[in-house]
Amino acid sequence: MLKAVLFDMDGVIVDTEPLHRKAYHQMFEEVAIDVKEDLYTSFTGQSTINICKRLVDYFSLNETPEYLVSLKRKHYNSIFENDDLQLIDGVLDRIKDYHANNVTLVVASSASMPGIQQIFNYFDLNQYFSAKFSGADLEKSKPHPEIFLKAAEFTGFKKSECMVIEDSTNGIKAAHSAGIFCTGFKSKHSSGQDYSLANMVVSSFEEISYSKIVNLIS
Structure with missing residues (x-):
């Protein structure tokens, strides 16, 4: 029962997926990485910090995962405030x-x-x-x-x-x-x-x- x-x-x-998508892609642009759609789709259901750890490893970035999280969150909050959710x-x-x-x-x-x-x-x-x-x-x-x-x-x-x-x-x-x-x-x-x-x-x-x-x- x-x-x-x-x-x-x-x-x-x-x-919130469209909002997250916008925020992630704004973050990708800010750190100058090209994330293909198949890679992005594989992120679905995972936490932001683990996604950002994968990005740092995949693209051999100098930035830390925590920094990427902060960038993504900044963009998300800005989009959230201006979206009719x-x-x-x-x-x-x-x-x-x-x-x-x-x-x-x-x-x-x-x-x-x-x-x-x-x-x-x-x-x-x-x-x-x-x-x-x-x-x-x-x-x-x-x-x-x-x-x-x-x-x-x-x-x-x-x-x-x-x-x-x-x-x-x-x-x-x-x-x-x-x-x-x-x-x-x-x-x-x-x-x-x-x-x-x-x-x-x-x-x-x-x-x-x-x-x-x-x-x-x-």
Whole structure:
């Protein structure tokens, strides 16, 4: 029986990917590197610091990963303040649905904690969630299962009573490795991601209402 839902944030709760893309590419331009699309796509679901570590190694940069993170964050904050950001269609209704049915909600995102707080404050989501986990605060980034294992442990429920909602290859791999039921959320905002390891794939939050999903988790 479903007792807890572990939400990814970017691409699941809110579509910040276009904002992150702009911020990353402004950072790439600032440090004069040419990041091809296949390399950029492979970053999806990973924390900013781990992406920047990969960039430093890949391009043999003199700059530190931490400096690249600061550049990217500077550009992101500027874009965020000037963008009309919206929640993913249907996600707020689903959050309220789960919450009303006493399902414990946790966010487990590769975004930085300030980035998570920024979104949660902007959309007034704190009232529904019991905890937030940031991959940037952990040793391992998705596709490593660490974040979902910690999030599931926090709920106090068995892994078999939890569900992950993810939209990225790396996130789905992380949930699979953690041994937690994973719903792959495939929407117009998702591209180039592999959903083959997800337990089920949906394109609308209506498909995973509490009444439809509660007894699928066991």
